[in-house]
Amino acid sequence: MTGPVLRVSRSHFPVTALGPGTRLGIWLQGCPLACPGCMSLDTWDPAGGHAVPVDELAARWRDAARRGATGLTVSGGEPLTQPEPLVALLDAVHRSRGETPIEPDILMFTGYSPEELDDRQREAASYADVLITGRYEAARPTRLAWRGSANQRMVVQSDLGRRRYAPYLDLEPERPALQVMADGDGVWIVGVPLRGTLPRLERELRHHGLDPEAVTWRPVRQYRATRKGSGREDGETP
Numbered sequence: 001m002t003g004p005v006l007r008v009s010r011s012h013f014p015v016t017a018l019g020p021g022t023r024l025g026i027w028l029q030g031c032p033l034a035c036p037g038c039m040s041l042d043t044w045d046p047a048g049g050h051a052v053p054v055d056e057l058a059a060r061w062r063d064a065a066r067r068g069a070t071g072l073t074v075s076g077g078e079p080l081t082q083p084e085p086l087v088a089l090l091d092a093v094h095r096s097r098g099e100t101p102i103e104p105d106i107l108m109f110t111g112y113s114p115e116e117l118d119d120r121q122r123e124a125a126s127y128a129d130v131l132i133t134g135r136y137e138a139a140r141p142t143r144l145a146w147r148g149s150a151n152q153r154m155v156v157q158s159d160l161g162r163r164r165y166a167p168y169l170d171l172e173p174e175r176p177a178l179q180v181m182a183d184g185d186g187v188w189i190v191g192v193p194l195r196g197t198l199p200r201l202e203r204e205l206r207h208h209g210l211d212p213e214a215v216t217w218r219p220v221r222q223y224r225a226t227r228k229g230s231g232r233e234d235g236e237t238p
């Protein structure tokens with residue numbers, strides 16, 4: 001492989017549950033922050049996922065833009081553990097502005113707060129029109145759009161971000177949007193579920209005779225123990 005490479009968990013299009021409009025979603029692999037109750041334990045291992053050249057991801061973006069994408073959502077994992085190749089990708093997305101009928105925005109989820117970022121991470125974060133920042137804190141549930149816990153902040157960084165995200169800053173949807181998407185690696189839930197939604201989903205699946213091999217919000221060993229009938233529902237998720 002030549003050129004910068006990102007470690008990627010997955011990407012999906014069209015994503016409508018993480019940001020306004022219709023979006024390309026890219027989930028980067030690797031997170032050192034280990035928030036208790038994280039719903040994406042599968043993204044923690046920095047050696048997991050797939051190595052994908054930035055050129056290929058930029059091509060996925062251009063293809064999504066041609067098909068009507070209004071923005072890019074970058075999540076994880078922790079995107080800012082890979083700041084240099086992330087800058088290369090976001091720069092390519094920025095340069096594509098003007099080629100699409102609707103100016104695309106960039107929404108980035110990071111578990112860091114802005115004060116924690118080093119220079120390289122700050123540069124990568126500066127490409128985002130909007131950041132959702134801060135660790136997931138399971139004990140502080142919220143209904144605010146696209147935030148998993150009440151401490152997380154929506155930080156608007158551009159005029160485009162101000163125009164497009166103003167309706168969402170204080171929005172508390174009655175039922176947050178969730179999508180179910182499938183690829184060769186499994187079935188994925190896209191969006192920020194309310195606290196208790198994921199354990200309920202597991203119960204419903206089992207009630208209907210579906211037995212998922214593993215879920216991303218529980219360590220595999222704990223998941224097996226729970227399935228054997230302890231009835232515990234720890235590992236409660238946002």
Ligand code: SF4
Pocket residue numbers: 031032033034035038039040043076077078110111112135136
């Ligand atoms: S919630 Fe986000 S920041 Fe926290 S451990 Fe999970 S992926 Fe990392």
